[in-house]
Amino acid sequence: MRTLFNYLIFPGFLFSACVGLIACWIDRKVTARIQWRVGPPWYQNFVDIVKLLGKETIVPAGAKITFLLSPVLGLLSTILVATILGVTVRLPLESFIGDLIVVLYLLIIPAISIIIGAFSSRNPLASIGASREMKLVLGYELPFILAITVIIIKSAGSIQIGSILNHQINFGSNLASFSGMLAFLVAIICMQAKLGFAPFDMSESEQEIMGGVFIEYSGLPLAIFKLTKAILLYTMPLLLIILFWAKNLTILASIGKYIAILVIIILIKNTNPRLRIDQAIRFFWGPVTSLAIIAIALALFGL
Amino acid sequence: MDLKLKALTKSLWVFHAACSPCNNCDIEILDLLTPRYDVERFGIALVGSVRHADVLLVTGVPNYKTKEILKTLYSQAPQPCLVVAVGNCACGRMMFKDSYNSPCAVDELVPVSAYIPGCPPKPEAMIAGVVKLIQKVRGKK
Ligand code: SF4
Numbered sequence: 001m002r003t004l005f006n007y008l009i010f011p012g013f014l015f016s017a018c019v020g021l022i023a024c025w026i027d028r029k030v031t032a033r034i035q036w037r038v039g040p041p042w043y044q045n046f047v048d049i050v051k052l053l054g055k056e057t058i059v060p061a062g063a064k065i066t067f068l069l070s071p072v073l074g075l076l077s078t079i080l081v082a083t084i085l086g087v088t089v090r091l092p093l094e095s096f097i098g099d100l101i102v103v104l105y106l107l108i109i110p111a112i113s114i115i116i117g118a119f120s121s122r123n124p125l126a127s128i129g130a131s132r133e134m135k136l137v138l139g140y141e142l143p144f145i146l147a148i149t150v151i152i153i154k155s156a157g158s159i160q161i162g163s164i165l166n167h168q169i170n171f172g173s174n175l176a177s178f179s180g181m182l183a184f185l186v187a188i189i190c191m192q193a194k195l196g197f198a199p200f201d202m203s204e205s206e207q208e209i210m211g212g213v214f215i216e217y218s219g220l221p222l223a224i225f226k227l228t229k230a231i232l233l234y235t236m237p238l239l240l241i242i243l244f245w246a247k248n249l250t251i252l253a254s255i256g257k258y259i260a261i262l263v264i265i266i267l268i269k270n271t272n273p274r275l276r277i278d279q280a281i282r283f284f285w286g287p288v289t290s291l292a293i294i295a296i297a298l299a300l301f302g303l
Numbered sequence: 304m305d306l307k308l309k310a311l312t313k314s315l316w317v318f319h320a321a322c323s324p325c326n327n328c329d330i331e332i333l334d335l336l337t338p339r340y341d342v343e344r345f346g347i348a349l350v351g352s353v354r355h356a357d358v359l360l361v362t363g364v365p366n367y368k369t370k371e372i373l374k375t376l377y378s379q380a381p382q383p384c385l386v387v388a389v390g391n392c393a394c395g396r397m398m399f400k401d402s403y404n405s406p407c408a409v410d411e412l413v414p415v416s417a418y419i420p421g422c423p424p425k426p427e428a429m430i431a432g433v434v435k436l437i438q439k440v441r442g443k444k
Pocket of ligand 1: 324325326327328362363389390391392393421422423424
């Protein structure tokens with residue numbers, strides 16, 4: 001019963017969806033202000049979701065069953081991540097050993113569900129988008145996991161989010177050291193790609209491939225994808241806060257940290273043009289991975 | 304008024320279907336997204352795929368090629384989908400009426416819900432047209 005409540009209402013679906021949609025609004029509003037516009041009202045993203053629920057759902061001819069299943073798969077796994085993280089923040093002792101690994105796996109599933117959905121829609125442009133997304137996943141997963149390895153090294157080899165939290169509460173944030181700072185930088189860049197924001201939004205670029213992976217989606221499945229992205233926009237910064245910046249996690253401090261990271265994401269998004277996919281992979285496997293390796297070396301020396 | 308229509312009128316996603324216009328209308332449409340007019344205030348956004356669209360914005364006179372494409376586009380859009388004809392060309396073919404390359408007008412192909420005349424119409428006129436369209440959609444219920 002409590003698990004169900006956790007999953008569906010408080011740190012899970014309802015709460016994270018509301019926070020995520022409001023974060024999406026902050027994104028649109030700040031973007032608009034940067035471009036000297038006014039921007040939409042705060043309930044805009046909720047209205048968008050309700051509207052999409054009321055639209056017709058079109059399934060393209062010859063699409064497989066995975067076309068409709070994959071959005072649900074992505075949404076379920078993102079909610080699970082939001083629940084695990086939310087419960088851990090409230091009660092760090094309730095986490096189980098190895099939940100960091102589980103979270104890492106679950107965070108790849110939304111990308112995989114997007115890829116499966118796009119491929120099963122039998123649209124050539126969606127296929128291009130999906131293949132880009134696939135290469136991007138290969139690109140950013142390596143430095144992201146290396147950055148998290150830094151955290152594991154720094155918190156004495158623990159792979160339990162609760163004990164990583166406790167370690168930081170006792171010995172200060174990971175961000176306060178050189179290796180932690182480098183790893184944080186790497187993680188922010190990887191998060192940008194995980195969220196599919198510019199400069200790494202080549203998989204759904206509206207201008208060249210018309211929405212790319214989402215081109216055939218309409219109505220309910222599109223709403224689910226939008227919701228998944230919104231919840232990811234809540235969970236990814238939360239994960240970074242927990243791993244890197246968890247010295248002081250009172251409600252006010254966490255909200256402040258969350259908004260700070262959100263604004264960093266939005267500023268990166270608005271000041272960079274879209275990269276080509278080959279440039280992105282070279283960027284991730286070259287400079288970003290080297291930064292992550294330097295961070296690991298520093299962490300091993302205890303810096 | 305039911306929630307579905309209310310949400311629809313608060314978040315119109317627009318797909319821009321250019322049926323061989325002279326491009327002036329399209330430039331004026333893009334003006335709507337600039338800081339001066341900023342229709343994102345009302346939830347109006349330009350989308351890349353017709354599957355996401357609520358409004359099909361048609362400019363120009365259909366010719367033999369774009370005629371078929373426009374019909375396909377309309378059938379691909381999820382219902383409820385509104386069609387807005389922007390510019391004199393799309394409203395009534397204007398001086399291209401007797402052209403050898405102009406088989407029919409836009410409203411003979413797809414059901415048009417709002418006409419915005421002008422060559423090209425001013426952005427203010429387009430906003431007025433969209434407001435009338437929204438009133439029409441809401442009034443129907
Ligand atoms: S209405 Fe005028 S401006 Fe618009 S496409 Fe036709 S000729 Fe061009």
